[in-house]
Amino acid sequence: MGQQLLPRMAARLADNSQPKAERLRLAMGWHRQGFDCVEVIAFLSTGKEVDVEAIPIASKPTRLSRPGQFRPSYGVGRRVKEAIGLTTTCPLCNATLEEMNNLGPLSLRDPGPLHEYGRRMRKNAEALARNTEHANWLQRQAISIGLALKGVAGSEESARRMILEACDAEDAYLAKPVTWFVGIRTAPRQEPTLQRCVASIVAAGWTPTIFAEPGTDLSGLEELPIVQRPQRLGVWHNWYDLLKGALTGTAEQILTFEDDAIMVPGAREFVERSGVLAEPRLGFASLYTSKVYHQETAGWHRVEAERLFWGSVALAMPRSSVEKFVKHRIAMGWKGIKGNQVAPDIWGGDVCVARVCHDLGLSKWVHSPSLCQHVGDTSTIPGHVRAIGNRRAKALAVLTGPEE
Secondary structure, eight states: OOOOOOHHHHHHHHOTTSOHHHHHHHHHHHHHTTOOSHHHHHHHTTGGGSOGGGSOGGGSOOOOSSTTOOOOOOSHHHHHHHHHTOOOOOHHHHHHHHHHHHHGGGGGGOHHHHHHHHHHHHHTHHHHTTSOHHHHHHHHHHHTGGGGOTTSTTHHHHHHHHHHHHHHHHHHHHHSOOOEEEEEEEOOOSSOOHHHHHHHHHHHTOOOEEEEOTTOOOTTOTTSOEEEOSSOOHHHHHHHHHHHHHTTSOOSEEEEEETTEEEOTTHHHHHHHHSGGGOTTEEEEESSOOGGGOOSSOEEEEEOOSSOOSOOSEEEEEHHHHHHHHTSHHHHTOOOTTSOOOTTSOOOHHHHHHHHHHHHTOEEEEEESBSEEEOOSSOSSTTOOOSOGGGSOSOBOOOOSTTO
16 A cells, blocks of 8 residues: 555545646645555545546647657556566666556546457457567556556456466466477588588577588587588478478477578577567568568568568577478479579579468568578579578677667
């Protein structure tokens, strides 16, 4: 319970000779200052009986024009934050928190949308865990405004229940360890990049297995698991066999790299916490984002490509999708983009996986900024140019912690 009203303050609330709108304005102000006591809450619960248009303009919500204008106060938002038990330094989250503080009992004017939104979000509580931490936070605040709406029957209890269900769903998702199989497919290059690639993947948080074509320089990598191909398979079959081999284990997520991929540090924790791996019917999440798919809005973005996709540089696929992919007629009969290539010169795995995902109705996702750069100055595919133009990422993410 919050601070108690002084006797003279309580008397002003009880003074029926004063307009109720004026007393409501006082109660709102005291509530924001921390006077979260029985008298204030009880009075605020009668707000639905008040003509809110009669409240002086100065007491109406102050809308924030942009994130970052957060002013500490006490109200609905602070109560929600304390009930959830989370902390955040995100300006957008804090701005939303302040918006909720400002709403107060004015939201009693139209409780219907709150209840409808609450029912829908409660039904999809588990889906909350699939969103980013910030999106999760904002949605919880939106459905939890009922915490302060004592006058709306059942709103407080339903809001508390929704909060707890959403928190439990997210906690369960984040607490569950993600099991990975990570493979790098590599072949001889005029200018080797494998050692740099491996170092970046380890710094990102994964331990890879190397699937090497004959003649590949593996110096300095002896401590890692290595699958040495006895004969040249080519770009496509080295990757296809890598995926089939990954299914012999029990890993839930399968992540494959080309040997000229350079990951940003800390990417594993970011990917696991971002929720993209729990996306329903996920085909793949590409940690590399070609310039073609770059967007100024940060986050995961769905790609609607049906027959073409730029880049299989770093693909994360759930086990269920890999199982479907390797048995799909397109993958099993893949002869390259033009359909007339023969092993070991078949390539175009990025196009193949895009077509299979489209055929199966599986989603394809990229992240802006990219979590990986494509750096090869020479290609392992005959006739291919180095990684320039659309074969590079426009911008790289900088991951400094879980708030990113």
